[in-house]
Amino acid sequence: MADLFLHLGNMIPVGTSDLNADHLDPRPKVGTLSFQIDDYGFRVFEYCRNMSGSAIAQGELQKRIADAATTNITSGTTTSATKSGFTAGDYVGRILYVDDNDDSAGAAPEGESSPIVANSATVITVDSGRPFTVALAANDDIRVVSFNHLDDAADGDLASKVKGVAVGKNGVTSKYYGWWQRYGLCPDVIHTAGTCTTLDPVVADAAKVGAFGTDAVDLWVGMQVGTHTSDVVSTKSLVEMLLFGFVRVKA
Secondary structure, three states: OOOOOOOOOOOOOOOHHHHOOOEOOOOOOOOOEEEEEEOOEEEEEEEEEEOOOOOEOOOOEEEEOOOEEEOOOOEEOOOEEEOOOOOOOOOOOOEEEEEEOOOOOOOOOOOOEEEEEEEOOOEEEEOOOOOOOOOOOOOOEEEEEOOOEEEEOOOOOOOOOEEEEEOOOOOEOOOOEEEEEEEEEEEEEEEOOOOEOOOOEEEEEOOEEEEOOOOOHHHEEEEEOOOEOOOOOOOEEEEEEEOOOOOOOOO
C-alpha cells in the first residue's frame, strides 16, 4: 500500500465571511475544522458538502450521507472501479472502500481504501498516490463512504450520524460546500413546532431538532437553552450543539 498519509492539510484561519460560504468548488479541504470563540463562547465548525438534493437554509440540521454500496462491479484497475449507474461528480472527495474480493475472499484489495478524485456515470477513479495493491476485478464489491458529505437529518437518527447545523446566512446550495456547527451554543437552530423545555436534550427531526421525548442518549444531538414553544413564529431558538468529541456508535 502507498503512503498512509495523503495530501495533508492544516487548520486555517476562518472568519465571519468564511463561515457564510456557499462554494461551488471546495476552498479549504472538505472536512476542515474551525475552532472559534465569539460572544456565544467556544464553537466548532466543519466544512462539508450539501448532498441533500436541494438548497438548505441557515439553521437546518444535517447528517452524513448514507454509504453507496455497489455489488458486482464489471471491471477495475488499481485506481478505478467500473459499473454503470453512478452520478457523475457526486463521489469526488469521498472514500472508495473495497468490501469484497470476489475470487479470493479476504485477499487484497479487500479492506483497502483510497480517496476518490473523479467519477463519471460509469467509472470511479481514486488517487494514484494511494492505489490498491491488487487491481479491482469483475464481481468485486465496493462502497463509497463519507462523513462530510451531508443529507437532511431525519427523525430517529443516531447522534453519531448527525453532523451539525448549517451556519451560512444564505444557507448552502445543493452540491455546494459550506460550514456546519458541530459544537457550542448556536442561535437560530430550526425546530419542530413542539415544545422543548430548557436544559432538556434535543434530537434530530426532518432537517431540524425536536424534543427528545423518551429517546435514549444515543439520539441526543444537543441541549435546549431556554424553553422553545410552538408559538415561536420563526421556529428557531438557541441550542447548545453537542456533536463533537463523543464515542461513535454504529450509524
